[in-house]
Structures are given as C-alpha cells and as structure tokens.
Amino acid sequence: MQQQQALTRYLRDPDHQSPPADMNAARVNIYRDLVFNNVSQLLSGTFPVLIRIIGEQRWGLLVRGFLRDWRAQTPKFGEIAESFLDYLATQPQVIREGEWPAFLLELAHYEWVEMVLQQSDAQALPATDPALLLDRPLQISALAWPLAYAWPVHELDPNHQPATPPAQPTLLLVRRAADWSVKFSELSPLAWRLLQRITEFVSLTGREQLQGLAREAGQTASSSFMDNGLAMLREMHEDQVIGLAP
Missing domain, CATH: 3.90.930.50 (Outer Surface Protein A; domain 3)
Known part of the structure; x- marks a missing residue:
C-alpha cells in the first residue's frame, strides 16, 4: 500500500515527489510519461485553439498542474475535459504564478462546449408547426x-x-x-x-x-x-x- 501511494504521488508530481525506492527507476519513469501523455492527449482534442495560442510547453504546465492538484470525481474519459475546466476556474497555482492570456478560461469553455454537444445523448426537438x-x-x-x-x-x-x-x-x-x-x-x-x-x-x-x-x-x-x-x-x-x- 505504501509503495502504491508513493508511486501515485510521484506520477502526479514528479518534480517534487520521489519515486518508490524499491521500484526500477526506468520502469517508473515509463509509467510517469504514459500517465502524462495519456491525459495530455485526452485533453488536447478538446482544446486545440488554446494549445496553439499558449504553445506546447505552457500546455504541459497546465496538464502537469492538473495532475498534481486536481482530484477528478469521474473515471469517464469524456468528463475529464470538464474536470480540467473546473480546475482552471479555481485559478490554480500554475495560473497565479505565470503570465497567461486573460481570455484563457473563456476560450477553454468555448472549446469544451463543442465537445459536449458532439458527445451529447440529447435528442433533437420533434418537428412542430x-x-x-x-x-x-x-x-x-x-x-x-x-x-x-x-x-x-x-x-x-x-x-x-x-x-x-x-x-x-x-x-x-x-x-x-x-x-x-x-x-x-x-x-x-x-x-x-x-x-x-x-x-x-x-x-x-x-x-x-x-x-x-x-x-x-x-x-x-x-x-x-x-x-x-x-x-x-x-x-x-x-x-x-x-x-x-x-
């Protein structure tokens, strides 16, 4: 259990946490990169304009901060983007400490809406006169x-x-x-x-x-x-x- 908790802390925040001492360092770093890349790829399809504006490096800072600080309440891939939007709305440390476009949150919301409507199970209105x-x-x-x-x-x-x-x-x-x-x-x-x-x-x-x-x-x-x-x-x-x- 302690090893698993240590691994989780490291995968969330490799810049400030140490990997489990009794695990192979190369394997742990493979897990680290897989987690980061998977989350980044899941989110990047929802926020393409935002990424083009802020650049890949600063996008990575947002994803890393999201992994470190946010505790998403859903295991569903389609809802991770909403959790990321909620995270940005809290004005997290990575936002407070950097220079970001003032429109960042509104642009992210606008792009998120497109994804929500594309995936929505809602039905169109019935034909009426x-x-x-x-x-x-x-x-x-x-x-x-x-x-x-x-x-x-x-x-x-x-x-x-x-x-x-x-x-x-x-x-x-x-x-x-x-x-x-x-x-x-x-x-x-x-x-x-x-x-x-x-x-x-x-x-x-x-x-x-x-x-x-x-x-x-x-x-x-x-x-x-x-x-x-x-x-x-x-x-x-x-x-x-x-x-x-x-």
Whole structure:
C-alpha cells in the first residue's frame, strides 16, 4: 500500500515527489510519461485553439498542474475535459504564478462546449408547426446553447490575441445540427435575450415573449417589431434551436 501511494504521488508530481525506492527507476519513469501523455492527449482534442495560442510547453504546465492538484470525481474519459475546466476556474497555482492570456478560461469553455454537444445523448426537438410559434409556449433544444463571453472567443487564434476585451460582450449560439456537426453563430442582443426569456418564462406564448422583449428594449410591440420577431423565431425554428413546448 505504501509503495502504491508513493508511486501515485510521484506520477502526479514528479518534480517534487520521489519515486518508490524499491521500484526500477526506468520502469517508473515509463509509467510517469504514459500517465502524462495519456491525459495530455485526452485533453488536447478538446482544446486545440488554446494549445496553439499558449504553445506546447505552457500546455504541459497546465496538464502537469492538473495532475498534481486536481482530484477528478469521474473515471469517464469524456468528463475529464470538464474536470480540467473546473480546475482552471479555481485559478490554480500554475495560473497565479505565470503570465497567461486573460481570455484563457473563456476560450477553454468555448472549446469544451463543442465537445459536449458532439458527445451529447440529447435528442433533437420533434418537428412542430411553425404557424403556431406566436400562439404556443416555446422551448429551446438541449442541443442549442446561447452563450455570453467578455472576449471574442470565436475569433481568437495565435495571430489574434487582444489585450483587452471589447466594450460589448460576445453573444453566441452553439448548436448541433441534424448531421451532428456543431455550428457557431453570433447573436444580436435581442436574439440572445429572447432565448433567455424562453428559458425563464416557460409558460408565455411566442407572441407574449416578443411583447415582453419589446418592453425590455424600451420599444413598443409595433407590427414592424412583431414581424421582425416572428422572422427571428421562424429562423430559429428552422434551425431546430426552438420548438413548441409540449
């Protein structure tokens, strides 16, 4: 038991822990490299843009810190990326002691969302009649996520790393299409708020949602506003982002 505990401590933190004295050093180091490389490879498929921006060396620091400091609660490979995201959100020692992009956590979350939607077991909304969008309560597909970020996460790459966030938040819709591809699109503030309202006020009809949206925006629910709102609902319905609530 003591040997196993010593080996575990060393595999997690080889920079500060000693390997078991009675184990072959070459074999122990093979285990060390296997553990690190396996975790790094599992995570790297989820965060490719982040890795290109920070580089392989600093990526290795994050993975090593994750192995050392975090106690994941899941044995499932698909959930390790979520544990890594939770780890980054705690502002761990490796983040506090280094110089990292201010957008690191938001970019990691944005990339993680794509993986989650690709692997989700959620079902698409059933087909419903778009002619009833104004007359019935609505629902949002579990495969469509409206998101808000301080940083333009969808534009970040090694050649575009702004030092400060823009004045306005970045509002995005990430959804899985019928062919299982993950689509990303920008949302207007009104469209983003409409999707929020559908989640918050589940009993309201589409017409009532648009009327409430107009009030929040300081506008009247004019025929022009309602026509534009209905066009927005129809587009979201066609893309299977929303449907009629059961």
